[in-house]
Amino acid sequence: MGFPGGRRSLLLVVVVLLATVAVAATVWRVFAPAEVSTPARSPYPTAPSPAPGVVSRLPVAPLVVDGRLRVYAAQRQVYADRSLDLRYRTTPYWSYRRWPAELAGVVASGPVVVTRWSDGLLVAVDARTGRVAWQTEGPVPARTVTARRTGAATVWSPEGLFVAPTAGDGAVVVVAGGDGLAAVDLTDGRLRWRAGVGAGCHESIGTTVAGRLVSVDVCDGPATVEFRDADTGTVEIRWRPPGAGDALVATPLGCRTGRSGCAGLRTVTGTGDDPGRGWLLGDGEPSAAPVLDQPNSALAGETAVGTDGGALVGRDARTGAERWRRAGLGTARVLAVEPDRVHLVSGDNYLVTLDPVTGARRSSFTLTVGADGTGWAPGAAYAVDGYLAVERLREPVDPEADDQRYFFTSEPVLVAAT
The missing domain is CATH 2.40.10.480 (Thrombin, subunit H)
Structure with a gap:
C-alpha cells in the first residue's frame, strides 16, 4: 500500500535534484570566470x-x-x-x-x-x-x-604600468605591483625579466626615453631614486639628489604619453623649505636643470617652459639659454605638453598651442562645443599625436563631490585637434 507514495517521493527527489542542477548550471554560466x-x-x-x-x-x-x-x-x-x-x-x-x-x-x-x-x-x-x-x-x-x-x-x-624602448627599436611593457616587477615584450608578451622588491617601500613612477624604469626606494635606508634597465632588469644607478631627506618625492616630466618615455624629473627632498629641483634624464645620473626648478615649469622636448615677469618663456633645458619669450598671454598656463607642442589654457578656456622650439603659435581656439559655453574648470588632461583631451569640471571644483556634481555635463571630456 505504501509503494505508490514512495514512488511519488522518489519522483519529487529527482525533480528537486534536476532543478538544483539547472540552477547551478545557470549560476556557473553567469558567474564563472570568462572572457x-x-x-x-x-x-x-x-x-x-x-x-x-x-x-x-x-x-x-x-x-x-x-x-x-x-x-x-x-x-x-x-x-x-x-x-x-x-x-x-x-x-x-x-x-x-x-x-x-x-x-x-x-x-x-x-x-x-x-x-x-x-x-x-x-x-x-x-x-x-x-x-x-x-x-x-x-x-x-x-x-x-x-x-x-x-x-x-x-x-x-x-x-604601475609603463612602456619603455629597448635596443633595436623594440619595446617592453613594465609592470609594478606589490613586491614584484616584471617586463614583457610588447610584440609577443614573452617575459623578459622579473625582480622582487620590498612591499610597500618601493614605488615605480615612470620610464625614461633612454629605456629605464624609475622608482623611489625606501626599503634599505634613506629614500633613493633607482634607475633600472627596462630591457634586462638590471639596476644601473641608485641616486639621491643633494640634501635629500626621508620624504623624497620624485615626479616625471616631459613624458611622451602618460608616465612613459619621460625626459626629466622633479624632486622635492622633504627638508627645509625646498620647493623642488628639476633634472634631465639620460644615460647616466640625472643632470641638474635649474630652469625646471619652478613647480609650474614644464618640459616639452628639450625646451623648459615657464613664466618670467608675466611672460611665458621657453629656454634650452640644458643650458638655460632663452629661446623665445611671449607676452600678452594673460593668465594662460600650461595644460599639457608633447615633445613638439605646448598646450596653454587661459581663464576663459581659450586654448593656445605653441611650438616649443620657436614659440610660434600652431593653433588657437576656444574649448567649447555646441551651447556648452566656457563656464568650467580644466581637470585632468592628456595630449598625444597632436590631440588634446581634457576633463571639464563644474565650478567651484569640489574633489569630494560625487561625479554628477564634480563633472561639467554628462559628456565632460573634450577632444581637440591642435
Whole structure:
C-alpha cells in the first residue's frame, strides 16, 4: 500500500535534484570566470587630419591609439570606436571583456593595446583587428585605484604600468605591483625579466626615453631614486639628489604619453623649505636643470617652459639659454605638453598651442562645443599625436563631490585637434 507514495517521493527527489542542477548550471554560466572578445568587423580606419578645433565631446576619457582609434576603459571592459574626428562616441569597433577581474590600466604603443587586470593578467589587443595578440601573467596590482566616471586615471596615467624602448627599436611593457616587477615584450608578451622588491617601500613612477624604469626606494635606508634597465632588469644607478631627506618625492616630466618615455624629473627632498629641483634624464645620473626648478615649469622636448615677469618663456633645458619669450598671454598656463607642442589654457578656456622650439603659435581656439559655453574648470588632461583631451569640471571644483556634481555635463571630456 505504501509503494505508490514512495514512488511519488522518489519522483519529487529527482525533480528537486534536476532543478538544483539547472540552477547551478545557470549560476556557473553567469558567474564563472570568462572572457569575451568581439573583434572588428570593418577595415582599420585611416588616420584623419582634422582642422584645429574641438572635434568631439565624450562621456569618458579616450586613449588615442595609432592616430586612428579612441580606446576606452570600463570596469571590466576595454573597447574602441572609430575614428578620432567623430563628434560623439559610437558603436564599438572592437571590444574585450573579462569577468570577474576588473580593468586596472591600459597603455598603448603603435597598434598594440595592453590591458592590465586586477588578477595580474596582461592581455594585449591588436588595435587593427580587435583580436587578442597575447596573454601573460604579471604582478598583481598593489592596490585598486578607484577611477572616477570618465576613467581617465585608467587610460591616461595608469598606476604601475609603463612602456619603455629597448635596443633595436623594440619595446617592453613594465609592470609594478606589490613586491614584484616584471617586463614583457610588447610584440609577443614573452617575459623578459622579473625582480622582487620590498612591499610597500618601493614605488615605480615612470620610464625614461633612454629605456629605464624609475622608482623611489625606501626599503634599505634613506629614500633613493633607482634607475633600472627596462630591457634586462638590471639596476644601473641608485641616486639621491643633494640634501635629500626621508620624504623624497620624485615626479616625471616631459613624458611622451602618460608616465612613459619621460625626459626629466622633479624632486622635492622633504627638508627645509625646498620647493623642488628639476633634472634631465639620460644615460647616466640625472643632470641638474635649474630652469625646471619652478613647480609650474614644464618640459616639452628639450625646451623648459615657464613664466618670467608675466611672460611665458621657453629656454634650452640644458643650458638655460632663452629661446623665445611671449607676452600678452594673460593668465594662460600650461595644460599639457608633447615633445613638439605646448598646450596653454587661459581663464576663459581659450586654448593656445605653441611650438616649443620657436614659440610660434600652431593653433588657437576656444574649448567649447555646441551651447556648452566656457563656464568650467580644466581637470585632468592628456595630449598625444597632436590631440588634446581634457576633463571639464563644474565650478567651484569640489574633489569630494560625487561625479554628477564634480563633472561639467554628462559628456565632460573634450577632444581637440591642435
